[in-house]
Amino acid sequence: MTARKAGRGSVVLLSGGMDSATCLALASRAGAPTHALTILYGQRHAREVRSARRLARRYRVARHVVLRLPIAPLLRSALTRRDVRLPTRGTRAGRIPSTYVPARNTILLSVALGYAESHRLDAIYLGANAIDYSGYPDCRPEYLRAFERLARLATRAGVEDDWRIEVRAPLLRLSKREIVELGDRLGVPWALTWSCYAGGREPCGRCDACRLRARGFRAAGRPDPLVRSVRASP
Amino acid sequence: MTARKAGRGSVVLLSGGMDSATCLALASRAGAPTHALTILYGQRHAREVRSARRLARRYRVARHVVLRLPIAPLLRSALTRRDVRLPTRGTRAGRIPSTYVPARNTILLSVALGYAESHRLDAIYLGANAIDYSGYPDCRPEYLRAFERLARLATRAGVEDDWRIEVRAPLLRLSKREIVELGDRLGVPWALTWSCYAGGREPCGRCDACRLRARGFRAAGRPDPLVRSVRASP
Numbered sequence: 129m130t131a132r133k134a135g136r137g138s139v140v141l142l143s144g145g146m147d148s149a150t151c152l153a154l155a156s157r158a159g160a161p162t163h164a165l166t167i168l169y170g171q172r173h174a175r176e177v178r179s180a181r182r183l184a185r186r187y188r189v190a191r192h193v194v195l196r197l198p199i200a201p202l203l204r205s206a207l208t209r210r211d212v213r214l215p216t217r218g219t220r221a222g223r224i225p226s227t228y229v230p231a232r233n234t235i236l237l238s239v240a241l242g243y244a245e246s247h248r249l250d251a252i253y254l255g256a257n258a259i260d261y262s263g264y265p266d267c268r269p270e271y272l273r274a275f276e277r278l279a280r281l282a283t284r285a286g287v288e289d290d291w292r293i294e295v296r297a298p299l300l301r302l303s304k305r306e307i308v309e310l311g312d313r314l315g316v317p318w319a320l321t322w323s324c325y326a327g328g329r330e331p332c333g334r335c336d337a338c339r340l341r342a343r344g345f346r347a348a349g350r351p352d353p354l355v356r357s358v359r360a361s362p
Numbered sequence: 363m364t365a366r367k368a369g370r371g372s373v374v375l376l377s378g379g380m381d382s383a384t385c386l387a388l389a390s391r392a393g394a395p396t397h398a399l400t401i402l403y404g405q406r407h408a409r410e411v412r413s414a415r416r417l418a419r420r421y422r423v424a425r426h427v428v429l430r431l432p433i434a435p436l437l438r439s440a441l442t443r444r445d446v447r448l449p450t451r452g453t454r455a456g457r458i459p460s461t462y463v464p465a466r467n468t469i470l471l472s473v474a475l476g477y478a479e480s481h482r483l484d485a486i487y488l489g490a491n492a493i494d495y496s497g498y499p500d501c502r503p504e505y506l507r508a509f510e511r512l513a514r515l516a517t518r519a520g521v522e523d524d525w526r527i528e529v530r531a532p533l534l535r536l537s538k539r540e541i542v543e544l545g546d547r548l549g550v551p552w553a554l555t556w557s558c559y560a561g562g563r564e565p566c567g568r569c570d571a572c573r574l575r576a577r578g579f580r581a582a583g584r585p586d587p588l589v590r591s592v593r594a595s596p
Binding site for chain 2: 193195196197198199202203204228229230231232233234235237238239241242243245246265266268270271274275277278279281282283284
């Protein structure tokens with residue numbers, strides 16, 4: 129491997145939703161090249177990937193990789209299996225929601241880690257959120273710290289060089305309202321993002337992701353440009 | 363999810379090589395159901411998968427999943443890219459070999475973790491070895507401890523239940539000779555395993571994997587049944 133200087137950029141795990149779009153906006157501002165990695169792990173629909181492609185173009189990423197990982201049949205979740213019902217009434221406290229995908233963030237972060245190491249990048253951005261997704265074990269701050277520790281031990285970074293790969297989850301402690309406000313300040317093109325779990329032509333408005341998104345915009349005191357643009361189109 | 367009792371079995375990351383075959387033999391002896399997970403991440407050849415299938419049949423696993431993860435184009439390694447030369451002269455001390463695949467074990471273990479959580483298993487077997495693969499950062503004992511810690515934080519196991527998913531790397535501190543001796547005691551069918559990186563009809567005898575394997579059998583004072591059976595077949 130040629131001895132390029134380490135610490136040259138970041139990779140954003142870009143699902144196409146509001147949170148990862150905001151992460152992409154933050155990463156792009158950092159100056160160093162930004163890569164985007166969209167991993168389709170067998171969600172019920174692939175509507176989000178269109179949003180991810182549009183966002184990647186808008187932010188002129190150095191490279192956008194869309195990767196299909198056929199892991200859905202292995203993992204039990206409402207997001208990957210049709211025999212598990214999608215929730216529409218929020219989550220009871222202390223319970224893990226049925227949309228939780230076993231080890232999902234660990235799988236996504238692992239692939240991003242291999243990508244970051246291969247391209248000598250020094251940061252991985254993940255739109256994890258500990259407020260709205262408090263039921264997901266792999267959205268907890270202590271989980272992310274553990275992954276970062278693992279990343280130091282797992283890779284060439286930290287063995288041969290003075291090089292670290294950081295895991296950045298800048299939205300971890302923000303409410304959906306605060307994410308809308310932050311995204312507004314950064315100029316995130318909300319109309320290009322997609323949140324709905326159901327994946328029809330329009331957001332269903334009923335699933336937990338739609339409800340959470342609507343609540344965020346309502347709390348921020350502004351309309352959701354996606355809903356407006358979808359309604360406006362014939 | 364139905365409330366089945368946790369701690370009901372294990373999943374073995376089965377590449378088809380000597381080490382994972384020995385892990386499969388150990389896991390099978392434990393009594394609880396054994397699952398096997400073979401992940402093709404774009405190695406230069408898929409010859410090993412035939413070995414993995416034969417081993418899974420021989421050990422009558424509860425389920426053998428063969429999963430193709432198209433991650434090779436993302437990761438720089440001699441095992442996944444044709445423009446990186448395969449090593450044939452061993453590894454210099456303190457250097458990471460070109461056959462190292464960035465974040466490979468983390469990716470494999472993450473998928474196994476999701477599988478174990480989905481099937482309520484309590485152990486993952488990995489044939490990692492810190493002696494022969496001392497140059498690989500993700501074969502170090504401290505790496506595996508860090509992954510186990512991550513696994514506790516990453517999953518439903520340890521949040522809702524009194525349930526832990528262990529990472530077992532029983533060969534970690536064994537030499538190749540000791541692995542041959544252990545496998546012999548367990549009755550591992552070496553002729554069904556495959557180690558060669560090159561993936562022709564016969565082992566090439568020159569790559570690091572072949573050389574390591576040959577050294578192990580030589581040190582254990584016995585011939586390699588694979589080499590004998592390949593030579594005997596027309």
